Amino acid sequence: MGEDSLSRVFSALADxxxxxxxxxxxxxxxxxxxxxxxxxxxxxxxxxxxxxLEDAGLVSRSRDAxxxxxxxxxxxxxxxxxxxxxxxQRAEERFGRLDAVLAAxxxxxxGRDREGGKRAAPARRDQQGxxx
Amino acid sequence: MGEDSLSRVFSALADxxxxxxxxxxxxxxxxxxxxxxxxxxxxxxxxxxxxxLEDAGLVSRSRDAxxxxxxxxxxxxxxxxxxxxxxxQRAEERFGRLDAVLAAxxxxxxGRDREGGKRAAPARRDQQGxxx
DNA sequence: TCTTTATTCAACTAAGTAGTTGAATAAGCA
DNA sequence: TGCTTATTCAACTACTTAGTTGAATAAAGA
Numbered sequence: 001m002g003e004d005s006l007s008r009v010f011s012a013l014a015d016x017x018x019x020x021x022x023x024x025x026x027x028x029x030x031x032x033x034x035x036x037x038x039x040x041x042x043x044x045x046x047x048x049x050x051x052x053l054e055d056a057g058l059v060s061r062s063r064d065a066x067x068x069x070x071x072x073x074x075x076x077x078x079x080x081x082x083x084x085x086x087x088x089q090r091a092e093e094r095f096g097r098l099d100a101v102l103a104a105x106x107x108x109x110x111g112r113d114r115e116g117g118k119r120a121a122p123a124r125r126d127q128q129g130x131x132x
Numbered sequence: 133m134g135e136d137s138l139s140r141v142f143s144a145l146a147d148x149x150x151x152x153x154x155x156x157x158x159x160x161x162x163x164x165x166x167x168x169x170x171x172x173x174x175x176x177x178x179x180x181x182x183x184x185l186e187d188a189g190l191v192s193r194s195r196d197a198x199x200x201x202x203x204x205x206x207x208x209x210x211x212x213x214x215x216x217x218x219x220x221q222r223a224e225e226r227f228g229r230l231d232a233v234l235a236a237x238x239x240x241x242x243g244r245d246r247e248g249g250k251r252a253a254p255a256r257r258d259q260q261g262x263x264x
Numbered sequence: 265t266c267t268t269t270a271t272t273c274a275a276c277t278a279a280g281t282a283g284t285t286g287a288a289t290a291a292g293c294a
Numbered sequence: 295t296g297c298t299t300a301t302t303c304a305a306c307t308a309c310t311t312a313g314t315t316g317a318a319t320a321a322a323g324a
Contacts, residue, residue: 265324266323266324267322267323267324268321268322268323268324269320269321269322269323270319270320270321270322271318271319271320271321272317272318272319272320273316273317273318273319274315274316274317274318275314275315275316275317276313276314276315277312277313277314278311278312278313278314279310279311279312279313280309280310280311280312281308281309281310281311282307282308282309282310283306283307283308283309284305284306284307284308285304285305285306286303286304286305287302287303287304287305288301288302288303288304289300289301289302289303290299290300290301290302291298291299291300291301292297292298292299292300293296293297293298293299294295294296294297294298
């Protein structure tokens with residue numbers, strides 16, 4: 001379970017320590033030891049986290065003597081962003097269609113009143129697959 | 133581990149079945165049974181997946197007789213998108229600074245490398261915290 | 265060469281998770 | 295009331311994961 005790249009990326013970022021590492025790598029490259037310093041877990045544990053981030057394609061590593069500097073790979077973020085945007089847009093469009101009926105007239109409120117009137121019949125469709 | 137909302141959202145979407153459920157809910161609301169039908173796992177398993185999505189704030193449920201229609205909540209996506217964009221932009225800016233030296237001349241490519249200049253030394257900073 | 269520094273590997277433990285089956289609850293229908 | 299449908303709860307299993315400690319590897323420095 002979770003072998004595709006999208007699963008790996010989401011899974012990698014589900015851990016707050018790993019998100020923090022990503023946040024710090026966004027500022028600049030760093031070695032394993034440097035990255036491990038602020039946390040009170042072992043260096044080995046951080047090394048494992050970096051492996052997970054590397055497998056997800058979020059981080060790449062080079063060599064500098066006995067050090068292994070880590071570098072954030074920004075492109076993989078696009079994979080997530082594309083997935084997210086696709087389904088968010090669809091969901092928001094569905095919202096919009098109904099809200100439009102109400103809002104079309106004059107109402108330019110904050111427009112977040114869900115749960116009014118029934119929305120499209122809950123008909124399911126056996127379409128599947130999540131694309132890329 | 134993974135008690136904050138961002139962790140819950142990323143973790144929820146790390147599972148391909150749950151992403152598929154989200155994809156289908158983006159098309160229209162559906163009941164547990166309807167959502168479970170296409171998969172060869174038990175209804176109980178899908179019910180659990182929906183619980184995870186609900187805990188992450190991605191799905192809400194109402195009641196219609198003995199059915200529990202599920203509805204996709206699009207707002208939570210913003211939480212992720214904001215986090216992603218923040219660090220992706222930083223990383224791309226760092227990149228851009230170097231590429232700009234080469235591209236600054238004539239290249240009016242797809243234009244994603246604003247901010248020219250030198251790429252900061254890989255010095256680490258003990259700054260921490262991931263914000264929201 | 266011997267030592268120090270940086271990182272990874274290997275083996276283990278504790279906790280979490282996705283799945284199962286069987287029973288319980290909730291609400292409409294005969 | 296009893297029957298059927300829809301969903302959840304409870305207990306259990308198999309697998310994964312984040313952490314540990316101790317040993318191994320890699321490269322620089324005395």
